[in-house]
Amino acid sequence: xxxxxxxxxxxxxxxxxxxxxxxxxxxxxxxxxxxxxxxxxxxxxxxxxxxxxxxxxxxxxxxxxxxxxxxxxxxxxxxxxxxxxxxxxxxxxxxxxxxxxxxxxxxxxxxxxxxxxxxxxxxxxxxxxxxxxxxxxxxxxxxxxxxxxxxxxxxxxxxxxxxxxxxxxxxxxxxxxxxxxxxxxxxxxxxxxxxxxxxxxxxxxxxxxxxxxxxxxxxxxxxxxxxxxxxxxxxxxxxxxxxxxxxxxxxxxxxxxxxxxxxxxxxxxxxxxxxxxxxxxxxxxxxxxxxxxxxxxxxxxxxxxxxxxxxxxxxxxxxxxxxxxxxxxxxxxxxxxxxxxxxxxxxxxxxxxxxxxxxxxxxxxxxxxxxxxxxxxxxxxxxxxxxxxxxxxxxxxxxxxxxxxxxxxxxxxxxxxxxxxxxxxxxxxxxxxxxxxxxxxxxxxxxxxxxxxxxxxxxxxxxxxxxxxxxxxxxxxxxxxxxxxxxxxxxxxxxxxxxxxxxx
Amino acid sequence: xxxxxxxxxxxxxxxxxxxxxxxxxxxxxxxxxxxxxxxxxxxxxxxxxxxxxxxxxxxxxxxxxxxxxxxxxxxxxxxxxxxxxxxxxxxxxxxxxxxxxxxxxxxxxxxxxxxxxxxxxxxxxxxxxxxxxxxxxxxxxxxxxxxxxxxxxxxxxxxxxxxxxxxxxxxxxxxxxxxxxxxxxxxxxxxxxxxxxxxxxxxxxxxxxxxxxxxxxxxxxxxxxxxxxxxxxxxxxxxxxxxxxxxxxxxxxxxxxxxxxxxxxxxxxxxxxxxxxxxxxxxxxxxxxxxxxxxxxxxxxxxxxxxxxxxxxxxxxxxxxxxxxxxxxxxxxxxxxxxxxxxxxxxxxxxxxxxxxxxxxxxxxxxxxxxxxxxxxxxxxxxxxxxxxxxxxxxxxxxxxxxxxxxxxxxxxxxxxxxxxxxxxxxxxxxxxxxxxxxxxxxxxxxxxxxxxxxxxxxxxxxxxxxxxxxxxxxxxxxxxxxxxxxxxxxx
Numbered sequence: 001x002x003x004x005x006x007x008x009x010x011x012x013x014x015x016x017x018x019x020x021x022x023x024x025x026x027x028x029x030x031x032x033x034x035x036x037x038x039x040x041x042x043x044x045x046x047x048x049x050x051x052x053x054x055x056x057x058x059x060x061x062x063x064x065x066x067x068x069x070x071x072x073x074x075x076x077x078x079x080x081x082x083x084x085x086x087x088x089x090x091x092x093x094x095x096x097x098x099x100x101x102x103x104x105x106x107x108x109x110x111x112x113x114x115x116x117x118x119x120x121x122x123x124x125x126x127x128x129x130x131x132x133x134x135x136x137x138x139x140x141x142x143x144x145x146x147x148x149x150x151x152x153x154x155x156x157x158x159x160x161x162x163x164x165x166x167x168x169x170x171x172x173x174x175x176x177x178x179x180x181x182x183x184x185x186x187x188x189x190x191x192x193x194x195x196x197x198x199x200x201x202x203x204x205x206x207x208x209x210x211x212x213x214x215x216x217x218x219x220x221x222x223x224x225x226x227x228x229x230x231x232x233x234x235x236x237x238x239x240x241x242x243x244x245x246x247x248x249x250x251x252x253x254x255x256x257x258x259x260x261x262x263x264x265x266x267x268x269x270x271x272x273x274x275x276x277x278x279x280x281x282x283x284x285x286x287x288x289x290x291x292x293x294x295x296x297x298x299x300x301x302x303x304x305x306x307x308x309x310x311x312x313x314x315x316x317x318x319x320x321x322x323x324x325x326x327x328x329x330x331x332x333x334x335x336x337x338x339x340x341x342x343x344x345x346x347x348x349x350x351x352x353x354x355x356x357x358x359x360x361x362x363x364x365x366x367x368x369x370x371x372x373x374x375x376x377x378x379x380x381x382x383x384x385x386x387x388x389x390x391x392x393x394x395x396x397x398x399x400x401x402x403x404x405x406x407x408x409x410x411x412x413x414x415x416x417x418x419x420x421x422x423x424x425x426x427x428x429x430x431x432x433x434x435x436x437x438x439x440x441x442x443x444x445x446x447x448x449x450x451x452x453x454x455x456x457x458x459x460x461x462x463x464x465x466x467x468x469x470x471x472x473x474x475x476x477x478x479x480x481x482x483x484x485x486x487x488x489x490x491x492x493x494x495x496x497x498x499x500x501x502x503x504x
Numbered sequence: 505x506x507x508x509x510x511x512x513x514x515x516x517x518x519x520x521x522x523x524x525x526x527x528x529x530x531x532x533x534x535x536x537x538x539x540x541x542x543x544x545x546x547x548x549x550x551x552x553x554x555x556x557x558x559x560x561x562x563x564x565x566x567x568x569x570x571x572x573x574x575x576x577x578x579x580x581x582x583x584x585x586x587x588x589x590x591x592x593x594x595x596x597x598x599x600x601x602x603x604x605x606x607x608x609x610x611x612x613x614x615x616x617x618x619x620x621x622x623x624x625x626x627x628x629x630x631x632x633x634x635x636x637x638x639x640x641x642x643x644x645x646x647x648x649x650x651x652x653x654x655x656x657x658x659x660x661x662x663x664x665x666x667x668x669x670x671x672x673x674x675x676x677x678x679x680x681x682x683x684x685x686x687x688x689x690x691x692x693x694x695x696x697x698x699x700x701x702x703x704x705x706x707x708x709x710x711x712x713x714x715x716x717x718x719x720x721x722x723x724x725x726x727x728x729x730x731x732x733x734x735x736x737x738x739x740x741x742x743x744x745x746x747x748x749x750x751x752x753x754x755x756x757x758x759x760x761x762x763x764x765x766x767x768x769x770x771x772x773x774x775x776x777x778x779x780x781x782x783x784x785x786x787x788x789x790x791x792x793x794x795x796x797x798x799x800x801x802x803x804x805x806x807x808x809x810x811x812x813x814x815x816x817x818x819x820x821x822x823x824x825x826x827x828x829x830x831x832x833x834x835x836x837x838x839x840x841x842x843x844x845x846x847x848x849x850x851x852x853x854x855x856x857x858x859x860x861x862x863x864x865x866x867x868x869x870x871x872x873x874x875x876x877x878x879x880x881x882x883x884x885x886x887x888x889x890x891x892x893x894x895x896x897x898x899x900x901x902x903x904x905x906x907x908x909x910x911x912x913x914x915x916x917x918x919x920x921x922x923x924x925x926x927x928x929x930x931x932x933x934x935x936x937x938x939x940x941x942x943x944x945x946x947x948x949x950x951x952x953x954x955x956x957x958x959x960x961x962x963x964x965x966x967x968x969x970x971x972x973x974x975x976x977x978x979x980x981x982x983x984x985x986x987x988x989x990x991x992x993x994x995x996x
Contacts, residue, residue, distance in 0.1 A: 187777060189777070189781055190727075220740060221735075221740050221743065223732055223735065224731035224732065224744060225731070226731075226732075227730040228726070228730075229769070229777045229779060229780075230776050231723075231726070231769055231773065231776055231777060231778030232727045232765050232766050232769070232778075235764060236763060236765065237727055237763065237764065237765035241727060255743075260740060260743075262739065262740035263734040263737075265734070266734055266735070269734045271690055271732055271733040271734045271856070272733075272734035272735075274732075275692055275732035275733065275734070276732070349775075349776045
């Protein structure tokens with residue numbers, strides 16, 4: 001039995017009395033409950049402590065942190081990252097924060113958060129949650145950037161970082177539960193741009209130890225930066241949704257710490273965060289006395305290759321099916337294939353019969369099916385220009401069509417993929433995937449998670465730095481000063497840095 | 505350094521990509537022809553100074569002058585101060601001027617941000633129909649950008665005026681894609697939606713981006729647009745304009761460096777929203793190409809300039825209150841609040857400007873009740889009517905307690921159609937009524953040149969000496985003859 005949803009709090013109309021306070025019937029509320037959902041959020045953000053973190057939450061969130069770092073490091077080799085770097089260098093100054101994988105220059109925290117956030121989402125390789133968003137990329141870059149920017153005497157322990165990180169994740173999850181619309185693959189606003197911005201603001205407010213009023217203001221100001229339309233997904237601009245979420249949330253919290261104020265009921269009002277949803281029912285958070293984190297009940301999915309989550313079901317089904325087709329030399333006889341049918345939910349922006357760029361290829365059910373059929377699995381390399389334009393791939397694509405069975409819902413918790421291949425001689429093969437490896441129902445093993453990180457990070461960092469990050473994150477709650485993490489991320493290391501990893 | 509990277513990336517043109525079908529069900533389009541998005545890009549790219557008519561030039565110069573004045577006075581506000589302190593953290597590549605801070609420069613987008621905030625900080629800036637605040641979202645970006653470019657390629661005054669009008673025009677066109685946009689908004693604050701797009705378009709124009717880059721600037725900007733109404737009437741509202749102008753500028757700068765985004769951002773694609781995400785009903789229309797005689801919207805529809813710093817709706821009720829105040833003075837020899845039993849306000853329905861007892865200046869600027877009572881007491885509303893002292897005056901609180909609000913069905917929440925009526929029900933039963941259909945400053949009854957200059961002088965002199973104030977007036981009134989438009993920015 002959770003706390004009751006508050007009465008809808010609207011602007012005053014005919015009533016007399018102070019304009020600012022619309023108080024619902026307080027007689028049924030316990031002393032711990034607050035007047036508005038917004039205030040409640042602010043209180044919880046402010047009041048959560050490290051002791052509230054459970055083991056499971058710690059473990060899962062560390063995996064997320066590790067994965068996110070690896071994905072971000074790899075992403076620093078992308079074209080989109082390169083462009084935003086060029087842009088952001090305009091703001092180069094004597095400030096202060098690390099650009100992942102770059103020791104040659106630094107950026108002000110705002111822009112470090114921006115570029116690193118872009119890096120994280122640049123290849124669509126970052127984590128995905130349910131209801132659907134990419135939670136970590138909106139939060140981690142902001143926290144790391146900020147942690148380096150504050151005056152010397154102020155240092156943050158690994159546990160501070162971990163707590164703030166989880167506040168940012170938790171807030172995103174809670175906000176998404178305010179709307180039924182959020183449970184399905186989105187059509188209007190890209191979720192990271194909506195809840196990610198608020199999450200980043202919450203996490204930053206936590207790290208800065210803002211008081212309740214300023215926590216509330218951070219949420220309100222962040223709302224005015226939130227939101228980006230879906231149409232830019234599957235384009236080069238999509239990664240900016242995460243980069244901007246990180247940077248704008250950070251900015252909102254910084255402005256709040258300078259006493260800027262916004263609407264104190266931002267989460268309560270339909271004209272507040274409700275503006276981004278067609279159905280909106282805000283709810284209170286659990287009491288701090290026994291806080292239950294969403295991450296405890298619902299893990300994220302970690303991707304095995306850099307493409308939209310929906311394509312992971314397709315890849316697993318197609319890989320299984322390939323085994324029926326493969327010849328002795330491990331090749332697939334393309335000419336023997338007459339027709340490929342891929343049964344997936346109806347998700348327009350991942351439906352691309354002939355993708356023309358890496359961004360489109362990462363958002364194409366068809367491409368995933370044909371790539372996996374050809375190669376047995378999909379990897380980072382599958383999206384190179386060369387591989388995208390292979391003639392054998394195009395031939396397979398021309399034989400592929402999608403079907404949308406009525407029972408296949410566009411929800412990452414429920415969807416499935418069935419691949420049917422019909423050969424010229426009439427034989428039909430069929431394979432189905434309900435849960436791909438990496439999904440929250442079938443999480444990556446620790447070994448495979450580390451393997452993914454290794455493979456990603458070593459594209460820009462040395463072995464020592466790569467190992468250093470793995471070890472630091474593994475023991476994050478014991479790290480005294482999370483500056484070491486940023487030092488490894490920069491890409492140069494010395495024994496001096498390694499010895500600064502004070503583990504108690 | 506900035507410009508050289510800009511030049512380099514302009515030379516490396518992105519290979520044009522064929523627009524691909526997003527799904528089999530979507531109508532087939534090609535990039536060069538029929539899309540709404542490409543028509544916008546073509547317009548932005550192709551429109552020339554000669555397309556500006558006399559009326560458009562005249563009106564837009566008035567807007568520029570007013571906007572600067574409003575920004576200058578706005579640089580004395582608290583919200584501006586917070587934003588400035590924040591931005592000074594990032595003081596590098598400081599090339600762009602800040603309103604009212606001689607000698608201080610910030611990086612272009614942050615200068616645009618602070619100046620945009622200054623412009624909207626007191627809700628004193630212009631309003632258009634359909635409703636948005638068009639100039640504050642565009643001018644700061646252009647001023648900042650003009651200072652970014654190297655001496656050899658500074659845009660002249662006419663280029664500047666053209667770019668400004670592109671930014672205004674795009675905003676107006678976008679608002680006509682939705683009938684929802686005609687009324688006072690209740691979901692997204694329009695400047696944060698269309699303003700961001702306008703700023704991107706204007707900057708793209710000033711920087712002479714090619715057609716493809718213009719399209720991408722719009723699309724990138726869409727991902728930076730949109731702030732909920734709930735922050736209107738709070739201290740954060742000015743950020744909506746500050747961010748619109750800054751982020752639109754940023755979008756254009758990113759597009760100049762080759763960033764790409766959706767080529768169909770303005771078109772209506774079912775199942776995958778572009779710009780349509782911000783509206784309940786959305787029917788995009790292509791812009792006519794400049795080859796034919798393009799009619800700028802500003803030609804047919806002027807803006808309203810405010811006489812005092814409050815939400816536009818307040819201006820009707822203030823004029824109505826002033827007139828009924830005169831009636832009461834004629835009736836009883838003086839204005840005596842004790843004669844009044846009740847004050848009836850007949851206003852359109854709009855929750856965020858209906859506040860019986862505002863507690864802050866931001867709320868007071870968005871309160872029919874407050875503005876009506878202030879006008880009843882003082883005869884007019886002034887810049888300093890919103891100070892803490894005035895907001896909490898005893899005599900004002902007494903009047904506020906007598907206010908009742910009515911929403912006649914024929915009073916539509918629309919700046920073209922609404923009216924304001926104030927009825928004083930006296931203790932002896934008599935009723936005196938004042939009504940205003942069109943306030944002075946509305947597009948149907950525009951401010952005279954004298955009044956506009958008076959407002960500018962009053963505002964600007966808060967932070968600039970008299971000779972500077974007058975020279976800005978001269979510069980703007982002769983904008984098309986200016987050879988280096990960055991001089992405007994540096995004079996602030």
